[in-house]
Amino acid sequence: MANLIELKDLRKTYRLGGGEGVEVLKGVSLSIAEGDLVALMGASGSGKSTLMNILGFLDVATGGDYFFDGRDVSRLSANDRADIRNERIGFVFQNFNLLARTSALQNVLLPLEYQRKRRPKAENVAWAKELLTRMGLADRMDHAPAQLSGGQQQRVAIARALVNRPRILFADEPTGNLDSKTTDEILRMFRRLNDEEGITIVLVTHDAEVCDYAKTTIHIKDGQVVEGMFR
Amino acid sequence: MISLQVIVTALNALRRNILRSVLTMLGIVIGIASVIAMMEIGAGASGQIAAKIANMGSDVLMISPVAISSGGVSAGSGTSVTLTTDDVTAIRRDCPSVKAVTPVLSQGGIQVVRGSRNWSPNRIESGTPDYLVVQNWEISDGACFTERDVAASATVCLLGQTVVDELFDNGESAVGQFVRLNNVTFKVAGVLAKKGTNLMGMDQNDTAIIPWTTMQSRLARGGGMASTATSSGDYSRKNKYPITSVQYYPARDATQTANYPMPIRFNNISRIMASATSSDTVQDAISEISETLRLRHKIADGAEDDFEVRNMSELIDTITSTSSLMTSLLLIVALISLVVGGVGIMNIMFVSVTERTREIGLRMAIGARSSDILTQFLVESVILCLSGGIFGIATGRIASVVISSVLNWPTATSPTAIAMSVAVSAGIGIIFGFYPAWRASKLNPIDALRYE
Numbered sequence: 001m002a003n004l005i006e007l008k009d010l011r012k013t014y015r016l017g018g019g020e021g022v023e024v025l026k027g028v029s030l031s032i033a034e035g036d037l038v039a040l041m042g043a044s045g046s047g048k049s050t051l052m053n054i055l056g057f058l059d060v061a062t063g064g065d066y067f068f069d070g071r072d073v074s075r076l077s078a079n080d081r082a083d084i085r086n087e088r089i090g091f092v093f094q095n096f097n098l099l100a101r102t103s104a105l106q107n108v109l110l111p112l113e114y115q116r117k118r119r120p121k122a123e124n125v126a127w128a129k130e131l132l133t134r135m136g137l138a139d140r141m142d143h144a145p146a147q148l149s150g151g152q153q154q155r156v157a158i159a160r161a162l163v164n165r166p167r168i169l170f171a172d173e174p175t176g177n178l179d180s181k182t183t184d185e186i187l188r189m190f191r192r193l194n195d196e197e198g199i200t201i202v203l204v205t206h207d208a209e210v211c212d213y214a215k216t217t218i219h220i221k222d223g224q225v226v227e228g229m230f231r
Numbered sequence: 232m233i234s235l236q237v238i239v240t241a242l243n244a245l246r247r248n249i250l251r252s253v254l255t256m257l258g259i260v261i262g263i264a265s266v267i268a269m270m271e272i273g274a275g276a277s278g279q280i281a282a283k284i285a286n287m288g289s290d291v292l293m294i295s296p297v298a299i300s301s302g303g304v305s306a307g308s309g310t311s312v313t314l315t316t317d318d319v320t321a322i323r324r325d326c327p328s329v330k331a332v333t334p335v336l337s338q339g340g341i342q343v344v345r346g347s348r349n350w351s352p353n354r355i356e357s358g359t360p361d362y363l364v365v366q367n368w369e370i371s372d373g374a375c376f377t378e379r380d381v382a383a384s385a386t387v388c389l390l391g392q393t394v395v396d397e398l399f400d401n402g403e404s405a406v407g408q409f410v411r412l413n414n415v416t417f418k419v420a421g422v423l424a425k426k427g428t429n430l431m432g433m434d435q436n437d438t439a440i441i442p443w444t445t446m447q448s449r450l451a452r453g454g455g456m457a458s459t460a461t462s463s464g465d466y467s468r469k470n471k472y473p474i475t476s477v478q479y480y481p482a483r484d485a486t487q488t489a490n491y492p493m494p495i496r497f498n499n500i501s502r503i504m505a506s507a508t509s510s511d512t513v514q515d516a517i518s519e520i521s522e523t524l525r526l527r528h529k530i531a532d533g534a535e536d537d538f539e540v541r542n543m544s545e546l547i548d549t550i551t552s553t554s555s556l557m558t559s560l561l562l563i564v565a566l567i568s569l570v571v572g573g574v575g576i577m578n579i580m581f582v583s584v585t586e587r588t589r590e591i592g593l594r595m596a597i598g599a600r601s602s603d604i605l606t607q608f609l610v611e612s613v614i615l616c617l618s619g620g621i622f623g624i625a626t627g628r629i630a631s632v633v634i635s636s637v638l639n640w641p642t643a644t645s646p647t648a649i650a651m652s653v654a655v656s657a658g659i660g661i662i663f664g665f666y667p668a669w670r671a672s673k674l675n676p677i678d679a680l681r682y683e
Contacts, residue, residue, distance in 0.1 A: 058596060058676050079600045086598020097593045097680065101247045111597040113236055160597070 004069060004168060004200050005032040005055060011063030012050055012223075024050045026223040027064065032202065032216075034167075037194040039214035040204045047223040049172065052204045056089055056170045057081040069167070086114050090161030094173035096153045098145040104156045105141040108132060111164050124163075131159040135189070151182030158189065168200040169193070175210065187213045241611040248583070255579040256619035258572030259659065263623025263652045264630060265565040270648035271631040273558030275641035280554045281510070283427075284547050290330075290510050291365055292517060293541045294322075294503040294524070312499045313528060313537045319503055321527055326519035328512040331364035332505040336446045343394055343439060344411040350397040353437045355412065357446035358504065363389075363423075365506040373406035373421030376442055380420075384444040388417040392425045393436040415449050417441065443500070513542055569655065572619070573663040580612050580667035591671050592679025601672035608671050612664025613657055620656025624649055 010028040013021035024047045032038050042048035053059035054066065057073070060081075066074045068084070076084070085091075098107045108128040112119075132141055135155040145153050154174060161169055171190065175183035191213050194201050203210055211217045219226045245252040296313040314334075322332045339354045356362065360375045376387045388410070390398075395405045405419045426435040441450065507516035517540050524538055584591070591604055599607075628644075635642040 053677050056596075079602075082595065082598050082600040082603075085596060091596050093593075093680065097589060097596075099590060099593075102243070106243075110594070113240060114594070114598040114600070114603055164598070 002034050003031040004034040006067040007064065009064040010054065010061050010066060012054060013062045024223050028225055030218055030225050032200065034200055035198045037191065037201045037215045038203065039211045039217045040202055040220060041206065041211060041217055042220035043206055046220045048204050048220045051220060052170055052172055052202065055202065056091060057085050083116060086111060086164060088167045090164065090166040090169045092157050092161050092169065092171040092174045094176040096157045098153055098156060100146065101144055103142045103144060104132060104137060104148065105129065107156055108160045108163050110160060128163055131162050135159045150178050151185055154178065154186055168202065170202050172204045174203065175207065237606055237610050240607060241614050244611055245614065251579060252615060255576055256615055256622065258575035259616050259619030259656055260623040260626055262565065262569030262572040263620045263656055264626035265568055266562065266652055267624055267627025267648055268630045269561040269565045270645045271642040272634065272640060273561060274643040274645045275635065277554045277558065278643050279641045280550055284550060290507040290513055291542065292505045292507065292520065294505065294520060294538055296538050297536065314500050314503055316500060318524060318527060321523050322503065322505060322520055325523045326516060328508055328516040328519055329505045330508045331361040332503060333358035333361040333365055334443050334500040335502045335504045336443050336500065338446065338450065341413050341450065343398065345398040348398050350394055352391065352394050352439055353433060355439050355441065357441045357443040359443065362440060365504050368426060369424035370421040371424040372404065376420045381442040381444050384448050385442060386415055386417045386445060386449065387420040388412065389421045389423050389440040390419055391423050391436040391438040393434055394439055395422050412439065413450060513544060517542065569659065573659040576612055576615060576659065577663040577667060580608060580664050584608065584667045584671040588674065588679045588682040591674050592676045592682065595676035596680060605668045605672035608668030609661060609664050613660035616656040616660030620652050624652055
C-alpha cells in the first residue's frame with residue numbers, strides 16, 4: 001500500500017515572547033499507509049496534538065518535509081491548506097464542535113458551504129442524510145446538538161467529517177468526553193469505516209484502550225517517535 | 232463571490248441570536264429614522280418657507296422709473312414719470328416669463344367710512360385684476376373687480392380682512408355693501424383672504440384694493456402719480472388730476488417748465504408690478520422686461536435705463552440659506568446618532584466574534600479560507616445595518632406622518648433621503664463590521680478551536 005503521509009525529520013518550534021523557542025517536535029519521521037487505522041499515542045505535552053495539527057494542515061512545521069499523497073506540502077499558502085482541509089481531510093474533535101441551535105443535518109452540511117466545486121443542493125442533502133442514516137441517526141436529523149447525547153453528537157461530527165468524502169480522517173481524542181460504552185461504540189464505528197470504506201484514520205489519544213482498535217500504533221514521546229514501547 | 236449560501240449562513244447566525252440582533256439593529260433604526268424624519272421635516276419646512284416667500288411676493292418684480300436728478304439733487308425713487316399703461320401692455324405681450332403684470336398706484340392716509348364707523352388703512356392699493364395674481368392673493372368672499380371695472384373707472388373695491396373687521400359686525404357679509412373712501416362711495420366687490428404680515432412686519436390685511444383707473448381719476452388727490460412725496464411744495468405733479476379742483480393742468484412757472492420738460496400723459500403710471508411664472512424664472516423675467524422697456528423707451532445701447540426692475544431675491548436667498556442651514560444642522564445631529572449606532576454594531580460584532588471563536592475555528596478546520604470568514608461577518612453586519620436601515624426608513628416615514636398630522640408641520644417625502652439612507656446604512660455595516668470581521672478572519676484555527 002502506498003504511503004498517504006510521509007514525514008521526514010519534521011520539526012516544530014514555538015517562539016514565545018522574545019526568548020528562545022520551545023521545540024515541540026524534534027525531528028519526527030513516520031509514514032502512514034493509505035487505508036491504515038493509526039493510533040497516535042502519547043502523554044499530554046508529548047507533542048502529539050501539534051503533530052496532528054501539522055498533519056491536518058491546521059499548522060505548519062518549522063523544519064523538515066511533509067509529503068501528502070506524494071506531494072511536498074510543507075510550504076503551502078493558508079488558502080491552499082484551507083482547500084486541502086476542505087477536500088481531503090475530515091476532523092473529529094474531542095468536544096464535538098457542533099454549531100449550537102443548528103440541526104444535525106445542517107451541521108453535517110456545513111463543510112459543503114466551503115466547497116470550491118459546488119454540487120446541486122439536493123445531491124448534498126441526500127448524501128448528508130445517507131451519512132447520518134449510516135451513523136444510526138436517521139430519526140435525529142432535525143435535532144439540535146443540545147437534544148442529542150454525547151455519543152450521538154460525536155456521530156453527527158463523524159458524519160460531518162465524512163461529508164466531503166475525505167481521504168483521511170483525523171480524530172483528536174474523539175472519545176475523551178464519552179463514557180466507556182459510547183467510547184466502544186464510536187471506536188467500532190471508526191473501525192468499520194476503515195474496513196468498509198477504506199478511509200485512512202488517525203486517532204490521537206492518550207488512552208491505551210483506543211489502541212486495541214487500531215491497526216498501527218505510533219508512540220510519541222517528547223516530540224519524537226518512540227518505537228516499540230508497548231506491544 | 233457573495234453567494235446566496237453566505238447570506239443564508241449569515242441570516243441563520245443572526246437568527247440564532249435574534250434578540251441581540253434586533254437590539255443592535257435598533258441603533259441603526261433610530262439613526263436612519265431620525266435622518267429620514269429630519270430630511271422630510273426639513274424639506275417640508277423649506278417648502279413651506281418657499282410658499283410663504285411666494286405668498287409675500289418672492290417672484291414679484293417692481294418696475295419703477297429712476298429718480299429725477301436736478302443739479303445734483305435727486306428727488307428720490309419714482310419721481311420721474313416714464314412708465315405708461317402701454318408699457319404694461321407690452322410687458323404682458325412680449326415677456327413669456329412674466330405671469331401677470333399690473334400698474335400700481337397706492338396712496339396712504341385715506342379714510343374708509345361706513346355708517347358711524349371709520350378706519351384708516353395703511354395704504355390703499357390699486358391695479359388691474361392681475362394685482363391679485365401678482366401678489367398671489369385669494370378672494371375669500373365675493374369676487375374681484377373686472378377689467379371692465381378698470382376700463383370704466385368703476386367705484387368698486389376689495390377690502391382686506393382687518394378693514395372688514397373694523398367696519399363690519401362679526402358674521403356680517405361685506406360683499407355688496409357700500410363704503411366711502413375719501414367721500415367717494417365704493418361698492419365692496421369682495422373680501423381679500425387673510426394674509427400674514429409682510430417681510431417688513433406690516434399687516435397686509437390692513438388695505439383696500441381698487442381699480443387703478445379709479446385711483447387715478449377719482450381718489451388720488453395728488454394726481455395720477457399718487458406719489459409718496461408729500462411735500463406741499465410747488466411740485467409739478469401735484470393736483471394734476473384733482474377731484475376737488477377742475478384745474479387739470481396747474482400753472483407752472485418758468486423754472487418748473489425748464490426743470491421738467493416732460494410731456495404730461497394721462498396714461499402715466501408710477502409703478503408696475505409683475506410676477507414671474509416661477510421663482511426660477513425671475514432672472515429671465517427681469518431681462519425680458521428690461522429688454523422690452525429699453526426698446527419701447529428707445530434707449531440707445533450703452534445708455535442707462537430710465538427705469539429700475541427690483542426683486543426680493545437677496546431676501547429669498549437669505550431665508551432659503553437659513554432654512555437649509557437648519558436642515559443641515561439637524562442632519563448632522565442625525566448623522567451623529569447614526570455613527571453611535573455604527574459603533575454599537577461594531578461592539579456587538581466583536582462580542583459575536585469572541586463568542587463564536589470556536590465556530591470560527593471549526594469553520595476554518597473544515598476548509599473555510601480567511602476570506603470566507605471575513606465575508607461571512609461582513610455580510611452579517613451589512614444585513615444587520617441594511618435591515619435596520621429599512622426599518623429606520625419605515626419608522627422615519629411614520630414619524631414624519633405623525634408629526635405632520637399632530638403638530639401640523641409640513642413634511643415632504645424625500646426620495647434622495649431614502650436612497651441615501653440605504654447607502655449610508657450599508658456603508659456603516661461595511662465600515663463598522665470590517666474590523667471585527669478582519670479580526671475573526673485572522674484567528675489561528677488551532678487557538679480558536681481550543682478557545683473556552
